[in-house]
Amino acid sequence: MPTFRPSEIREGEFVVLVALMMSLQPFAIDSMLPALGDIARDLSVTDANHRQLVVGLYLTGAGLGALIPGALADRFGRRPVLLGCLISYMVLSIACALVTSFEAMLVLRFLVGFMSSGLAVMPSAIIRDRISGDRMAKLQSLVAIIFMMVPMVAPAVGQLLLLFASWRWIFGAMAIFALGVTIWVFLRLPESLKPEYRQTMHPGAILGNMREVLMTREAIGYVMAPALLMSAMFAYINSSQQLLVEHFGVGKMFPVLFAAMALLMMCSSFTNSRIVERFGARRVGHTALLFFIAFASLQLILASTAHQTFWQFFVVMSATAAMLGFMGGNFNSVALQPFARMAGAASSVQSFIRMVFASFVGTMVGQAYDGTARPIAMAQVAAGLLTLGLILFSEKGRLFRRVYPRGVPRPEFEKQLPPT
Secondary structure (H helix, E strand, C coil), rough: CCCCCCCCCCCCHHHHHHHHHHHHHHHHHHCCHHHHHHHHHHHHCHHHHHHHHHHHHHHHHHHHHHCCCCHHHHHCCCHHHHHHHHHHHHHHHHHCCCCCCCCHHHHHHHHHHHHHHHHHHHHHHHHHHHHHHHHHHHHHHHHHHHHHHHHHHHHHHHHHHHHHCCCCCCCCCCCHHHHHHHHHHHHHCCCCCCCCHHCCCCEEEHHHHHHHHHHHHHHHHHHHHHHHHHHHHHHHHHHHHHHHHHHHCHHHHHHHHHHHHHHHHHHHHHHHHHHHHHHHHHHHHHHHHHHHHHHHEEEEEEEEEEEEEEHHHHHHHHHHHHHHHHCHHHHHHHCCCCHHHHHHHHHHHHHHHHHHHHHHHHHHHCCCCCCCCCCHHHHHHHHHHHHHHHHCCCCCCCCCCCCCCCCHHHHHHHHHHCCC
């Protein structure tokens, strides 16, 4: 029987499809947030902080599972691994809709994250298969613009479903979303792995790939930087429903406010896509990191006062989150530059490190929620300072430097840049 082979996909369609693949994971998190109270109540959860585990264990599963898909994809190709992750996401989401105990819910949420972990790994590998350099950072920023729409609409989707049905239908919506992406991938996304880049698959190769990623000085700082920044954001996401709804009393405005913050991140990603080829991924990312540290420090000062207002929290938190749009795609692209021949394995190892670290730290900070924004602010300050130290290590103490493609003189390269 002949194998179905999609034709080459255009860049605009490719950007949208990759963004939707990546969006399935945040949709599985953010659509749950308005329903955490209902889930806890229906499944007899007594400790209010335990409801966060519906999010935390999903993230932990996604992190632990991320080590596997890259090695599989470097051996068998991107398409079969991606389709397997999508089908697992659908089936296990339906299973979550049918649970009758909180323990079963937690086990299934962990499994959804674990089995669909390739949804975080494959997009970066597929992008790296096609392009590199600052153009890769630009494309990842364009992907992030669409990707950021999901945190804007997912809580509203969850809230809307709760108006007419139970929280179980949120998992049904996850399965339907995944079904649509699966059909699109099957029909339109071609295999991007070059035949000469196929790798052998055995434990020694996986360990060797991990060692190479961890021992590459120019990459390791940019591998750990997103892990630290993600851990601070995961801490916010884990406790956002309690902090905004119960502490600040925003009530049904929660999805709107959550969406507003995501909109700012989307705008920063769009801005990054317009400037990154002109100024370089490092220069833009390093500048944003310094602003991130400044905003996080201001948040910690405000959160340490006796009566921090909601608007004080929201404005500063939004500014802090917006800086991630200037760092995420840029740092990811720099981290993958040295690994063209093993992009799948490198993306897998990097996602594993980031997700395991970020989910563990984010869950711990979330569990330390004390009715104020102080734990989140402390996590953000620590993440920013540690990120700065790691990047200084990778860059040998130099920030804001520009790296030009090999063999292209700087004047010739600058002639190719788009106008500002």
